[in-house]
Amino acid sequence: MSLLDKKFLKLGAEFAPGQEVRQTANEDENLGEEIPGTPVDFSHGDVDAFEPIPGSLEHFVEGVHLGGKQAYTEYRGSKEIRENVAEKLSVFTGTSINADRNFIITPGTQGALFLAMGSTISRGDKVAIVVPDYFANRKLVEFFDGEIFPIQMDYFNSDKSAGLDLTQLEDAFIAGVKLFLFSNPNNPTGVVYSQDEILGIANLAQEYGATVIVDELYSRQIFDGQSYTHLCAQNIVDPENVITILGPSKTESLSGYRLGVAFGSAKIIERMEKLQAIVSLRAGGYSQAVLKSWFAEPEGWMTDRISQHQAIRDNLISVLNDSGGFKVRTTEAGSYLFPKIVDLGVPINNFVKILRHRAAVIVTPGSEFGPQFTDSFRINFSQDHTSAVSAMNRIVQLAKEYRK
Amino acid sequence: MSLLDKKFLKLGAEFAPGQEVRQTANEDENLGEEIPGTPVDFSHGDVDAFEPIPGSLEHFVEGVHLGGKQAYTEYRGSKEIRENVAEKLSVFTGTSINADRNFIITPGTQGALFLAMGSTISRGDKVAIVVPDYFANRKLVEFFDGEIFPIQMDYFNSDKSAGLDLTQLEDAFIAGVKLFLFSNPNNPTGVVYSQDEILGIANLAQEYGATVIVDELYSRQIFDGQSYTHLCAQNIVDPENVITILGPSKTESLSGYRLGVAFGSAKIIERMEKLQAIVSLRAGGYSQAVLKSWFAEPEGWMTDRISQHQAIRDNLISVLNDSGGFKVRTTEAGSYLFPKIVDLGVPINNFVKILRHRAAVIVTPGSEFGPQFTDSFRINFSQDHTSAVSAMNRIVQLAKEYRK
Structure with missing residues (x-):
């Protein structure tokens, strides 16, 4: 393998947020029954739910x-x-x-x-x-x-x-x-x-x-x-x-x-x-x-945005904590949550794939952020509030199903 | 000097098209009398003279x-x-x-x-x-x-x-x-x-x-x-x-x-x-x-654009050839001309600076395209036709003045 081959092997982008569409699903593989619900792509913020600065x-x-x-x-x-x-x-x-x-x-x-x-x-x-x-x-x-x-x-x-x-x-x-x-x-x-x-x-x-x-x-x-x-x-x-x-x-x-x-x-x-x-x-x-x-937003726009995100954060953390199957530190700033799944029984990349196919939910595997995070995943909760909570409930349900 | 210092020394962008504004002119230096005329920046095409594709x-x-x-x-x-x-x-x-x-x-x-x-x-x-x-x-x-x-x-x-x-x-x-x-x-x-x-x-x-x-x-x-x-x-x-x-x-x-x-x-x-x-x-x-x-332009738009550029090209080449002080190959495609100045008596970077200060004309020195092109310069002639011809006449006048 050439130097350049090795370098680009390390640059693998197939699990990067937004690239999920390039993962070729094995059509014959039966991952289990689908759980109905509005699809949510937690890999990045939803700019349709939270729109760009007016003007x-x-x-x-x-x-x-x-x-x-x-x-x-x-x-x-x-x-x-x-x-x-x-x-x-x-x-x-x-x-x-x-x-x-x-x-x-x-x-x-x-x-x-x-x-x-x-x-x-x-x-x-x-x-x-x-x-x-x-x-x-x-x-x-x-x-x-x-x-x-x-x-x-x-x-x-x-x-x-x-x-x-x-x-x-x-x-x-x-x-x-x-x-x-x-x-x-x-x-x-x-x-x-x-x-x-x-x-x-x-x-x-x-x-x-x-x-x-x-x-x-x-x-x-x-x-x-x-x-x-x-x-x-x-x-x-x-x-x-x-x-x-x-x-x-x-x-x-x-x-x-x-x-x-x-x-x-x-x-x-x-x-x-x-x-x-x-x-x-x-x-x-x-x-x-x-x-x-930028930094010239209409008065109150940023305050509203922050309080709306804080409400989504609180709701999602409640769902996780009530389930008893996750460990999560409360987000202090930004729109990310990085929950750890307790006793996950499958590799994180598999779980992420299962979420995508059975729950129509996209999350980013923890292993993208460091090799040891094999039971964590990242979500960007800048999403439609109701859809995000519903998607998180589906994650909780599937985490239970795939527990050790 | 570190490896990185050496690398970035080679990446010098100060003579690159568009960066002229960052060249600090020596205020005390008297480069000679100004030749009046509409300023022309030949370092890139003028998108105000030739506007983007409609739509x-x-x-x-x-x-x-x-x-x-x-x-x-x-x-x-x-x-x-x-x-x-x-x-x-x-x-x-x-x-x-x-x-x-x-x-x-x-x-x-x-x-x-x-x-x-x-x-x-x-x-x-x-x-x-x-x-x-x-x-x-x-x-x-x-x-x-x-x-x-x-x-x-x-x-x-x-x-x-x-x-x-x-x-x-x-x-x-x-x-x-x-x-x-x-x-x-x-x-x-x-x-x-x-x-x-x-x-x-x-x-x-x-x-x-x-x-x-x-x-x-x-x-x-x-x-x-x-x-x-x-x-x-x-x-x-x-x-x-x-x-x-x-x-x-x-x-x-x-x-x-x-x-x-x-x-x-x-x-x-x-x-x-x-x-x-x-x-x-x-x-x-x-x-x-x-x-x-792109590739879906209104009918005739591209044909018109090409013939307008061809007319500018022909006009500029006539000016250069009539002066007897330049050698130039006719552009076959695109908007560039790369004339060589016969018997230029000053280094090309100096001549480019003189053009900028005395004639309000920006061109790119030939040395950007290869070390041996010390008496050539590049122009992008996608410009207002009249202004371009007038600017080229000022270039001709100054090339005469700085001949060996």
Whole structure:
């Protein structure tokens, strides 16, 4: 097997959210009786249930009418829109972002992650990532030929924190790790890092001269007044060693426009722009104009959205807890739940397949987020409330049937 | 200097088209008197002079109204739209493209190029590219740690062909090259490869088991009834060793939507999709819907567009030839001209800077397309006709002034 064959084997995307349609079901296989109910795709949020920010499309159309100026922006994005968003994000994070030197618009937060990792990982570099965390993090390190140092997050046994193992993180830095990537709130658990944890990470990174990339994709949708700490605002790590990533694809339902941003280190942002020049030139020109609606939502829109999601979360957690067959930590921010099935009697990939065929429910297997999560699954509960609860009841029913 | 520093030094994007705004002019420097005239940015086509395909925005808006289905497509793109476009491209190229296995929608043709190269180059691989050719080709090989084998194209001394040195190409294959990338029509010269050249390339690739990536971005805008040969339709190279790239960003002025496609080898397309999953997930979901207008333009629209461009081309070439100070091969397809300045007395990057400051004209220096093109520059003549001619007259005037 060639080097490239091996590399792409590790990049397997067949269990990634949204790709289920490419899994060829064995037609002859009888998985059991179907349980009737409205199909629910928990692999991503339902932008029909929670629609994009009002006025987004109008901003896009205005962008089209601006013509060439909006179609051909600098690779890092339109100067006017960078200034608009950098100002809003400076307020949100409590920092001061220079739109010209420290800011780039990317094709989604996935684009920002790829560019940031490609700009900081050299072949053989040691890179620390959290387990569990967003599945692409591991794949990115592998694609850029880095060496993964997994840092455990004991999310079930930590009450007032995410449960990151800071000792393991320090050991990784001692072993030569120069880059640490993590999402906050954590994907898939929806846990928010405590202030102590953020300060701990920042102090270690600064002590060992490491770069930190923080994926804050879901940091606007925070429940129960939970406090949130932006690492970039702590003034502990050298600002040239920090990149923060955000985007409007999740809470704001703008995924269809493929928009994300990254800000921080001027040197890394400049590299990200050079890389963007050969990856896809720029985030779609007209789409960039849609960022004007971000952080400029109608009054009350975000508050309503958060309380609606909190209600769905509470309902789904009740269903799981009442069943007695699951262990789950309450989502503190974002739209993910990462339940563990007690005494699951079949491999998680099989269970996921059974759910799809018998219950018309799509979930993402835990093994995408770390090899040990063989009895967990992730759902995105940004769905129609009633359909989500009904789908979760079907999951509970099938988990009982396939118990050891 | 670290490995990564060196890599990004080679990725310099400061002279790339569209990035001129980031070049900090030395305010104190007196470059000479300004020549009045309407500013023209020849670094890319002017989508205000040549507007997008009628109905494109309407397709986008329909995509938005389709909602989640269009926002979250498979990574390789919406099945329905792949089927629509694969059918149209099968007719155009004279091949049979399977929309499910052999086709991917990408963020622009730049996205297609990046994914195709990332899916075929492993560290240390020998890769042949043409000189001159699109500047990103060289950068892509360098980013993926390949070794470049430049193949010369003697475009001035070949009448009935592009002038590719097939002997040099065969020597490269003998030396171990397993991948050959070229654009047809050639960027920056606008030359079309003859049928003999395409057959020659195909036979060599098949003999040595090499993969060929053909960038056919400008293959619809062909002048003077010039004949065009699609390599993928020759049935010479193993179809699993061919990828063809196309997109609506140029002739069709849809660059603002960031759309491209690649078709061919099922194995490479599958890898491209896996890579897309970590690069930016997918081409913008709503944008994908715009591909419905591609190859479905109003009757006469494409014919008119081609004849308007041919008229601009003829006018600009007359200006250059009448001046006696340039050598230029007539564009056979696409919107590029790549004139050589006779006896230029200053380095090309300086001349480009002078043009920008004194004549309000932006062109791309020849050195972006190959180290030896130090007295050539590229223009995209998809511009307002009158402004383009006037700008070319200013270029002629300044070339005289800076002659040796």
